[in-house]
Amino acid sequence: MNTFDAHAHMVAQEFRADRAEVLQRAERQGLLGIISVVETLEEARENLSLARQFSILKPAAGLFPTILALEQATAMISFIRENRDQIVAIGEVGLDYWKVQDPLHRQTQRQIFSQFISLSLELDLPLNVHSRSAGLEAIRFLKEQGARHVLMHAFDGKASSALEGVAAGFFFSIPPSIIRSPQKQKLVRRLPLDNLLLETDSPVLGPDPKVRNEPGNISIACQFIAEIKGISPPEVARITTENAQCLFPRAFL
Numbered sequence: 001m002n003t004f005d006a007h008a009h010m011v012a013q014e015f016r017a018d019r020a021e022v023l024q025r026a027e028r029q030g031l032l033g034i035i036s037v038v039e040t041l042e043e044a045r046e047n048l049s050l051a052r053q054f055s056i057l058k059p060a061a062g063l064f065p066t067i068l069a070l071e072q073a074t075a076m077i078s079f080i081r082e083n084r085d086q087i088v089a090i091g092e093v094g095l096d097y098w099k100v101q102d103p104l105h106r107q108t109q110r111q112i113f114s115q116f117i118s119l120s121l122e123l124d125l126p127l128n129v130h131s132r133s134a135g136l137e138a139i140r141f142l143k144e145q146g147a148r149h150v151l152m153h154a155f156d157g158k159a160s161s162a163l164e165g166v167a168a169g170f171f172f173s174i175p176p177s178i179i180r181s182p183q184k185q186k187l188v189r190r191l192p193l194d195n196l197l198l199e200t201d202s203p204v205l206g207p208d209p210k211v212r213n214e215p216g217n218i219s220i221a222c223q224f225i226a227e228i229k230g231i232s233p234p235e236v237a238r239i240t241t242e243n244a245q246c247l248f249p250r251a252f253l
Helices: 019-028 041-053 070-082 103-123 135-144 159-167 176-180 182-190 215-229 233-247
Strands: 003-008 031-036 057-061 089-094 127-130 150-153 171-174 196-198
Touching: 003 150, 003 171, 003 196, 003 215, 003 233, 019 031, 019 215, 031 041, 031 215, 041 057, 041 070, 057 070, 070 103, 089 103, 089 150, 103 127, 103 135, 127 135, 135 150, 135 159, 150 159, 159 171, 159 182, 171 182, 176 182, 176 215, 182 215, 196 215, 196 233, 215 233
Parallel strands: 003 031, 031 057, 057 089, 089 127, 127 150, 150 171, 171 196
Antiparallel strands: none
16 A cells, blocks of 8 residues: 655654664655655755655755745745755745734744745645644635645645635645544535645654654555545545645655
8 A cells, every 4th residue: 555645753852862763663654755845944955965865855945934034934945946856846935823823923934935936836845734723824824825835734734724725726744643533524524525634743743642753654644535435545645645636746746
């Protein structure tokens, strides 16, 4: 059963001791690729290095939304342009209204997000979007800015809000934490399978919040979605992997 992890943090400190073993376990379970997202420029540089060591890693580059430094955004944009041939997505980027509550800071956050959306259009790179406590706002902002190729990762908003994204052609990725999240279970019930991808958000959002998550747990999300949709896990794996190939074509070259 071949699957694809659309969002994981493989540069994270939690994987420094056994990253190779973690990735080997994932490959043995049929994982075809992992979109390895980052939060800082330092991580983006390391991500490219890791992708040269491990072919399963498909590097993204972006600035985490709680970093409100315009100069860091400018530096990240330059890095992405310089390495556009190696990068398969821009991420993670987006809005975070849980951590960022000051109206002026949120304005800066939107300004930075707008720059990454423009870059996505310029380079024809998909966006891997964070939208914690800002789901509907992020979807509407993306639509206003003309974003085309969008993944809403671990969306925590209402299903009705997500359906606005579906209407715009956006995709939504589901982590293994769905087994303990009524919100994500409702999301999967309401959203068409043609708009769903699998993710792990490793090392977090695993089936047990107290245990490090890893890409091999992608099968847990796959199986749970299959139960909700009333179809087989291989069918979920096939359709979500096809969706990933549609959204992240460079990751399959």
